[in-house]
Amino acid sequence: MTAADVTATGAAATGVTATDCPGGEVADPVVLSGAAYRARKQFRYGTHRVVEPEETLNGIRPHFARVGLTRVATITHLDRIGIPVTLAIRPNSPTMSNSSGKGFTLAAAKTSAAMEAIEIWHAENVRLPEIRATYDEIANGHHVIPRDRLALARNSLFNTSWPYRWTMAWDIVNQVQVPVPVAAVDLAGRRSLHELGSFQLSSNGLASGNHTLEAVTAALYEVIERDAVTCQRLAWASFGAAPPRVRLETITDPLVCDLLERFRAARVVPVIFDCTVDTGVPVYLAIIYDEQARQFGIYRGQGAHLDPAIAMIRALTEAAQGRVVYIAGSRDDMFRDMFARLKRQDDAAMIARLTAVPETVDASIALNRATSTFEGDIQLVVQGLGRLGLDQVLVLDLSRDDFPINVVKVIVPGLEGYMLGNYAPGPRALSFLAPKARAAATTESGCEFRYF
DSSP states (O other), X not given: OOGGGSOOXXXXXXXXXXXXXXXXXXXXXXXXXXXXXXXXXXXXXXXXXSSOHHHHHHHHGGGTGGGTOOEEEEOGGGSSSOOOEEXXXXXXXXXXXXXXXXXSSHHHHHHHXXXXXXXXXXXXXXXXXXXXXXXXXXXXXXXXXXGGGSOBOTTOOOOTTSOEEEEEEEETTTTXXXXXXXXXXXXXXXXXXXXXXXXXXXXXXXXXXSXXXXXXXXXXXXXXXXXXXXXXXXXXXXXXXXXXXXXXXXXXXXXXXHHHHHHHHTTEEEEEEEOOOTTOOXXXXXXXXXXXXXXXXXXXXXXXXXXXXXHHHHHHHHHHHHHHHHHHTOOTTOOHHHHHHHHHHOSHHHHHHHHTSOEEEOGGGOOOOOOSBHHHHHHHHHHHHHHTTOOOOEEEEOOOTTSSSXXXXXXXXXXXXXXXXXXXXXXXXXXXXXXXXXXXXXXXXXXXXXXX
């Protein structure tokens, strides 16, 4: 974090206009650990950023060696879709040695992969003070995450009387410090067996940016995206309740249409589902399959953003990215059984079930609520979460003064997590599934649709 990250809070000092939020109101600055932050969006081409990708890439390139990043490889040509996809390679990483990136341009894809590699390095080398205490002890002296909103692992060993390692996050809603489990933040594997068996462990909510608020916004979108898609996937797999499917011919955004044309030209079929839930942030799930051959694999991508077009772009480009990465066989967290499962599920019956979902969503009526500033977006998202009773937004700043980017971890207690092996459905997922279960019982409709 540099001095430029912290700005004056007055509208005149920051150039803020009355168009920052829908309705004309000016967004308040985001206050993090006592410092007020504002950041205006300067780059708007398929995404929102403070600066152009080329500028970001030039700024972080001198730091590649420090994080063990040996090269950024272009793998676009391994597939025929043509959406730029890259890999950032860190051979000695204790977690992921290959991070992937995508974008409309090669520079954007390289920046995406390199930023992901750098943010993971920050999470592998967390330098935050720790407290060792039981949940009962910290609850006696701090604002805490409610017991029923802790992201606990499947068959969790969590015990309120057992000592765990905690570190302090800043709640940007209530302006207080809140302890969170170190195991949920530190990716380097320095966890006891009890920690491993107690908490859901993932990189969900880890994000980087050219500015603190750019990183916080990206992290917020990710945790909202994972929550929505998890709820929808559980309902689909359990009760055959597919999320609404988008009518592709109603999409009017030129960049989304550009992507769809690339898929059509490559004879790869995209199917887009609207996974938006009660948070109000548009969330889309894109599933792609090869029109020319079976047993090639079915790939998915997902995205969330206040601008529905950007959410779709993220979902579509992530699906294309996943396909190329599987073709390259480069990810070190994907094993032979995963590749075999991808091939097995790609059959005529699966495609028929996928495409049988009726297209009911008119994309042209989706409302773009994105503002001209990152604080404006954060304010709208946080307000939406608050209306659901999700009244904690916890930010851990993992940034370092000697790095040109900011890295944060965002946790929203109560949102559902990513469906990894240690995931267990929480109250939101169970509440989302309840009406689907009643409907399935009434209609006797079941489903064995498993694309994940």
